[in-house]
Amino acid sequence: MSAVDRKMLRDLWRIKGQAIAIALVIATGVLLQVMMSGLVASLSETRRTYYERNDLAEVFAPVVRAPQTVLGRLAKISGVDRVSGRVVGRALIDIPSDPVPIQSQAVGLPDTGEQIHNTVYLTTGRFPAENHRDEALLLSGFASAHGYGIGDRIEVTMNGSRRSIRIVGLAQSPEFLFVAAPGEMVPDPARYGVIWMRRSALASAYDMSGAFNQALFSLSRGASSEAVIDAIDQILKPYGGTGAYGRSDLVSDRFVSEEIDGLATMARAVPPLFLAVAAFLLYIVVNRIVQAEREEIGLLKAFGYTNREVGIHYTKLLLIIALAGAILGCLLGILSGRAMIPVYTTFYNFPFLVFRPDPTSFVIGAVASIVSASAGSIFVLKRIFALTPSEAMRPPAPADYSKTMTFKGRAALLFDQPTRIVMRGLARSPWRALALSAGIAGGMALASGMTTIYGAFDRMMNLSFTVIDRSDATVYFHSPLGEKAAYELARIPGVIAVEPLRDVAATLRLGRELHRGSISGMVAGPEITRAIDHTLAPIDLPARGLVLSKPLAEILGAAPGDILTVDVREGRQPVLEIPVTRVASSLIGAPAYMQLDALNKAMSEPARITGAHLRVDDAKADQIYRKLKDMPAVAGVSVSENARASLQKLMDQGAGSARYIMGAVAFIITFGVVYNAARIAQNERARDLAALRVMGFSKSETTFVLLGELAVIVLIALPVGSLAGYGLSFLIANGFSSELYQIPASYDPFSHGFSAAFILAAAAISGLLVMRDLNRMDLVAVLKSRD
Template sequence: MTPLDHKLLRDLWRIKGQALAIGMVIAVGVMMLVMMTGLVSSLGETRAAYYQRYRLADAFVPVKRAPERLASHLAQISGVAAVETRVTGRALIDLPDQSLPVQAQALSLPERRRPALNDIYLTHGRFPALGRTEEIVLLQSFAKAHDLLPGDTLAATMNGSRRQFKIAGLAQSPEFLYVTAPGELVPDDARFGVIWMHRAGLAAAYDLEGAFNEALLGVTRGANVEAVLDRADRLMAPYGGSGGYPLADQFSNRFISEEISGMAAASKGVPPIFLAVAAFLLYIVISRMVQSEREQIGLMKAFGYTDFEVGSHYFKMILAIALGGALAGCLAGIASGRAMIGLYGLYFKFPFLVFRLDPASFVTGVTVSVVSASAGGLWVLRQVFALTPASAMRPPAPPDYSRTQRLGKTLSALLDQPSRMVLRRLTRQPVRMVGAMVGIACGMGLSVAMITIYAGFDRTIDLTFSVVDRSDVSVTFTQPVGEKALFELRRIKGVMQVEPVRQVPVVLRNGLHSYRSAITGLPQKPILNRALDESMAPIQMPKTGVVLSSVLAEILQIKAGEMLTVEVREGRQPELQVPVSAVAQTLLGAPAYMDLTALNQVLREPGRVSGAYLTIDGARSDGIYQTLQDMPTVAGLSLKEDALEAFVVLMNTGAGAMRYVMGAIAFVITFGIVYNAARIAYAERTRDLASLRVIGFSKGEAAFVLLGELAVVTLISLPVGAMLGYYLSFGIAAGFSTDLYQIPAVFDPVSYGQAMLVVVIAAVISGWLVKRDLDRSDLIDALKTRE
């Protein structure tokens, strides 16, 4: 080893605390990059393999009733590679331990072959035997939630008729990676099931013998899916076709696609923040080290070391810290990725999900960490090249305090000697103090933003289930029915309020922007389920026009007062031009609202409703549920308390769980920045503090001179960090928000107080560690001139 390499090891050991803190910040950035890119790769590749192996359809064409002979016409459409027709229908499952029937979807299976499209993965048991119409295959997640096994029996109501079934097997399907009941957004394994059974039995239950009500299409590579759907829709129009849609709009696939794209965007945006902080810290550490080692640099150059050799010495120190942090980040990314993939395995219903490492993420992580660290260090190395031996070995000019005059005399009268030394340090080197203040403020800003996001998640739950939805139970009918059904609901003992609603599937278009959604028809002054404006006041439904959620308005790039094209996907399927009357602030989903009477008028179906919101007497709930279950027009029931519980689980898993990881990271970064500021100040003033001890200052007074500087910088950084956190919280909230739920950036004084407490605790711990080193320091060694 060369003498410079020996010096490098000594210097690294001397600044081990600072190097470790900077390495931790780099490790966090690399960990996030490795973990997120690994999750994106794992989810994306597993999804693609699952879809391909079980032949998930590229397009779905629902229809009211079409003869089976149309399958051959669909197969003749240019670009269609495969066609599978099937029967689908809603069902209600009765469970002995449940007072409320559970919604389910029934799907047909071919009797003598496997499905050409949308095949299922059998996990337990067997497929239904030929001719056994009472045998079914049940969705595994639903069966697991209710402890159902092959051989058990199950009662279900289909098309108003109650039937008994025997479970032959359990299965998973690529069509149901994200499992929700129709019309709902929040998944819950216990509240929605899927039943597969032979085509003949299901067709008989829904009066569809010799017909189908959904066609699945597989398209050839390179085919235009929209063109295929356009021809298929024209073919199905005479039979009640409600408009086909591509796989991209299939709800389960749409949600997992949003999860993957959101994670991919985060992997590109979040790690650079941490690496930029690390570069900033390295710049501070190396620049101050160069300033404190001016004489050593001069001696090295005087003894014949070139500018390049001296500069390489300091650059090696930068590389050692960056590479050490990057290696630790790679290992931490593997561990955290494997932990997170377990949550996603519960979140999405893959038959298998293994964390797959992306080799490119390791290369990218190491490269970016080295480049970012070098960016901060190379700027400092200019000072090394600029120093000549003569100027480097000459001590810097002492600071001039003569210009303080009256201010200096006033301070001398008001402050003791240690306090004046702290103040002089702050005023003599304002650039360094501002740098330390900005660093601490950035750490606090990240803590503020993450704690605010915690409050935002709670705010979403409170507003959605207490302010927006004030019902107890929601009822869904099998099809739009007349107002007579509402009178039947009101006659049930224990039902206190009934508020009608109509859900109409639509495609909303504004120029090149479109979104497949539904328009919700509400009474003019809704009480149980309301739309809210920016001030969280209820919006009265306008007699004309549509009210869009803020998320939907942003997707469609439209504002209040502009015209919106609405393509209705049921009944006569008219195409409407309606004005956007207002924009509502919703936190769950991306809904669109209209006045119920106005909606029925434009559809030419007066007095129609597709569901209702109820408030009930909890003491009579069992009887109410039984009465609703016996009504042939009722397709499903949903309890708000069950939806609330499922929503909490949803936000605590998957991407929602990432907020806890980032919260912990925010604390690590905050502590690292504060600790670095304290260590740098101590390293710069070791000799000065030892001199104070020699001339009679006590340990406490010497520590006060050092830690008073840290205390003032920390206190000044608190309001700056609060302001940074306020603006940063909006960006992080937008990153966590999806089409399913939106997280508001809520100004919560408690969040700011907690973040300030984090900074203060970090400063106290850092100050204690530095004071301990100061008390243990050897005065003779500190006063010696470093060789």
């Protein structure tokens, strides 16, 4: 080992505290890069493989009822490779221990042969026998949530008729990665089931003998999905076709895609923030080291070492720190990614999912670490290399402090001598103080921004379930009924209030932008479930026109006054031109609202409803839900308490759980920044502090001089960091928001106060560590260091 390499190791040991802190900052940035990029790659590759292996259809075409012979015409459409028809239907599962009827989807399997599309992945058991109409497969996630196994029987209501079905197998399907009940936006395996039965069994239950109500398509390579969908709609329109749609509009695929896109966005945006902080810290450290070793650099050059060799020497030290952080970040990123895998297998029903880090993320993390380390050394070493050995070996010329502040007269009496030293020190090196303050402000911004997001998640929950949706339960019917159905619900003992609704499936278009969703028809002045504006005031729905939620308005690029083309996909399927009147705030989903009477009039179906929002007496809730379970017209019941619990679980254990990792990382970085600021200040002032001790200053006075500067720097950083954190919280909230839920960022005094308290605590701990070293300082050795 060469002499300069041994010197490098000694230097590294001397600044081990700072080196560890900086390495941890780099590691956190690389951790997020590896974890998020790996999750994106793993989810994308697993989804692609799963879709291909199990032949997920590329186009879905629901229809009221079409004869089997129509499949031949559909197969002749240009661009269609394969087509199959099946029977599907809504069903209710009766769990005796649960008063609420569980919504489910019944899906037909071919009586003979294999499935052409959406092949079921059998996790255990066997397929239903061809001649046993009471046998079925059950979605494995639902079975696990309720403790069902092979051989158990469940009571199911299909098309108004009660049936007893025996479970012979548990299964999963690429069609049901994301499982949520109709009318709900949150996945909950316990609240929605999928049942697979032989086609003949479902055909008899839903009156589909010799017919189908959903066609599935695979397309030829290079085929235009838009042209194929238009041709499909033309053929199926006489049979009640409600509009074919591509795989990207499948609810399951759409939400999984949004999750992957959200992770990809954060993988691009978040890690650079942490690596930028690391680069800043490295710059300060290398600047201090090089300036402190100015004479040693001159001596090295005098002994014949070239500028290149000296530069490599100091660059090696930084690269060791950077590469150590990068390696640690890669290892922790792999562990974190693997820890997140159970979340996605639970919430997104993947039958298999292995975390496979993206090799590119390792390269990006290592390169970014090296660049951030090198960037700090280049500017500092350039100034040193310009010096001759003789000049570099001499101490730098004393700075000219003649124009800095002086304390005379009353000012001298107002401040004691240590305080005056602190103030003069800050005035003499303002840029150093501002640099350290900027680093602490950056840490404060990360901490306060993430803490604000914690509160924003809770605020979203409270607003959604106490201000926007104040219902206790929502009832859905199999088909539109007369308004008399709402009165019948109101007569159930324990029902306090009923507010009818009508949801109509529709495609909303504005120019080239479109959104496949629905229109929610509500009474003119809703009280139970409402649309609200940005001030949280309820919106009275106009007699004509649409009120769009903010997410939907952004998707379509719509504003009040725009005319939307609304292609209704049920009933008479009219195509309507409806103006946008208002934009409402929405925190869950992307709904569109319309007055109920106006919607029914546009549909030419007066006084029709598809469900109702209920307020119920808590003491009689179970009796009410059991009563609803026995009503043939009821297709499902969504209980707000269950929906809220599911959303909370999703945010704590699902996609939203990433905020906890990012929050922990933010606070680690914040402490690292404060600790480095204290250590840098100590090392830069070591000689001055030793001189003060020799001149008669006590240990406490000397400590006050050093930590007083740190205190001022920290106090300056707090308001700046708080302001930066306020802006950062909006960027982070936008990254977490999706069509599933939107995070409302706002100024949260508690979050900023908590972050400020953490900064002060970090400064106090760092100060204690520095004070311990000051008390142990060898005065003679420090004062002789530049002799």
